[in-house]
Amino acid sequence: MENALQGKRVAFLGAGKMGGIILQALLKKGLLKPASTCATVAHEERAKALAAKLKVSVGTNNAKAVKGADIIVIGVKPQVVEEVAREIAPHLTPRQVIVSVAASVPTSMIERALPPNIPVIRAMPNTPCILGSGMTAICKGKHASAEQVALTCHMFDVVGRTVVVDEKHMDAVTGLSASGPAYIYIILESLAEAGVKVGLPRDVATLLAAQTTLGAAKVVLETGDHPALLKDAVTTPAGCTIDAIMELEEGKLRVTLIKAVVKAAQRAKELAFG
Helix, strand or coil: CCCCCCCCCEEEECCCHHHHHHHHHHHHCCCCCHHHEEEECCCHHHHHHHHHHHCCEEECCHHHHHCCCCEEEECCCHHHHHHHHHHHHHHCCCCCEEEECCCCCCHHHHHHCCCCCCCEEEEECCHHHHHCCEEEEEEECCCCCHHHHHHHHHHHHCCEEEEECCHHHHHHHHHHHHCHHHHHHHHHHHHHHHHHHCCCCHHHHHHHHHHHHHHHHHHHHHHCCCHHHHHHHHCCCCCHHHHHHHHHHHCCHHHHHHHHHHHHHHHHHHHHCC
16 A cells, blocks of 8 residues: 555644654655644643654644544543543634544444544554564444545554454454553563573573574464464474473463453453443
8 A cells, every 4th residue: 555644644642652652653754744643742842842852743732733634543541532532623624634543432432422424443562563573453434434434544553564354353452452562472481581580691591592582473464374283393202392282281271361351351341341
């Protein structure tokens, strides 16, 4: 897809953690021009610092920021999304697109706070977006078009991979890929500790664990093979790996990870509905 953002005016309401990552990536890749980009933050001092750093207009007035914008990215905390939507509602038209990256906030909640027919799209990125290795799930609201969904995918492709899902799956996405980096860090930490246990220097053990995890994930993504098939290819008869796998199964690692994702997905649903 050619740069579909060319000539678009984009406003980032809440250029904090995730909003800031997306904003900086789009500017760095040249998909957005500083002159046609603006952002808001909560405090004036932060606004001045961010404006100096990114060379874009940064303020604290959300209503002012959305005027004339083609795409409005809402990156504020989930508990204030509805408030921000009501604040900007009088200044919106159906030609504008709202993209929310707030966890657990359904498109219907945002749509109720806006004028009729405003397109709303929901995105659930994760923290590896900061290095361009993120995973973002995207779903459309009632009034968003397929073209607008494709445009949103184009935005998030800059910071990793994207997938379009039905909104009913977004809580599951939150439990798997949004919370998922934390699970992987625990696994990495455990593998590194194991390396230390068997005599490796800690820095070497951490490098081995991290690169092995990265390599294994890359094989899954690039071959498309089922993880079970790839596991079997590593597991030789009467070898080391099968003994290790038996320990993992006895420790119920598989079941524990499944239960962790289910629990996180349930919590995401609770957050959305109070």
